[in-house]
Amino acid sequence: MKAVLRPWPADFKGRPTVTVCINDRDERFAPCCGRHGGPEIAAALRAAVTQRALDIDVQTIMCLGLCAKGPNLRIAPSGSLYHALTVDDVPHVVDALAADLNAVKV
C-alpha cells in the first residue's frame, strides 16, 4: 500500500467521502482496480465503517484516473489517495480516517 496524504480543509465540518475504484475491464493495455480487489476493498470498508459507527460515506467509482497504481481509493475533501491497496490494508485506512476525523472535529 502507498499513501499520498493531504491535509483536511481548515473549515471542513461535513461528512468525508471515501471513493473506491471498482472498474472491471479488459486488462490487455492497463490494469484495472476491479480485477485486483476493488469491490472487496469497498465492501470491507463499508463493513468497518459501519462496525465502528464512523460518519463516513463510502462510495464506488469506475475510474480515478490512476489505473496503473491501483487498486486505488480517494478521500474527499482532503484529496488523500491510497494506492496498491489490499483488503488487509482496510483496517489501517479506517484507523487513519478515524484519527483524522477526531482531529478535524476537535
Add this chain to the structure above:
Amino acid sequence: MVAVLEKLPQAMPREAFLQEMLRRIEGKRHSDYPMVNLIRAGKATREQIGYLGVLFYHFTKVTPQVLSMIHSRCDDRKVRRRIMDTLIDEDTELRCGSKGHDELALDFATRFTGLSEDEVENFPVPQSIRDMVAYRFKVAREMPVTVALGNSGIASESHAPQMCRLISDGLREHYGVKDEDQESWIVHIDGDEDHSETAFKVVLDKVTSPEDQAKMLWCIDEYLFHWGNFWKETQKGQITLKK
C-alpha cells in the same frame, strides 16, 4: 481572435520562456473564474451547473478529433506515441477509465440535467463555445505540432486538476452528486497531474525559435481568452432542467 502575434527579436532562454508562459496564465486559471468557486461554495444554481455540463460536453467531444489531427501531422515518433496514449485515454476505456471522456461528460450532463443524450447533443451551443471549438481545430491544423500540444497542455490542462477538484467537491458536498455520476470531473483531478509537466517539458525542449515561441505565447493568450468566455457563458445558466 483577440491576441496579437508578437514578433520576438530573438529566442528567449528556457527559463525566461517558462516564466513568460506562467506570467500569461497568472490570474486566468480555470479556478480564477467565479463559476468554479460558486459551485465549490454551493452558491451556483442547478441551471448554471447543468449548463456547464452541457457546454463542457460540447467542448470535450471534439478532443479526440483535435488530437488525431495533431497526431497525423507529427513527425517525431516519441511525441507521436505520447499523443497516441493521450488519444486512447480520451477516446476509449482501454488504458484508463470506464469510457471515453466525451461519454463521461455526456453522462454528467444527462444525469444532472435530466435531458436525454439526443437533447444534450442537439442543444443550441452558443457562438462563444463554437468559436472556442473552431479555435481548437485551427490550432491543431495550422500551428507547429509542439505548439498545438502546448496549447492544450499548458494553457488549459496545467491548471485543470484544481478546477476539477473544486467542482467535484462542491457537487458532492452541496448538490448531492454521487462520485459515480461525476466521474467526468474526478478522473482529471489526479489522473492529469503529470500531463502539465509533460507538456511544459515538450514545449521547452522543442519550441526554441523566436517564431515558434511567439506562436506559443499567442496560443496561450488566445486559448485563455476562449476559456474566459466559456466560464462567463456557463454562469448564464441558460438551460431548462428536466429533473
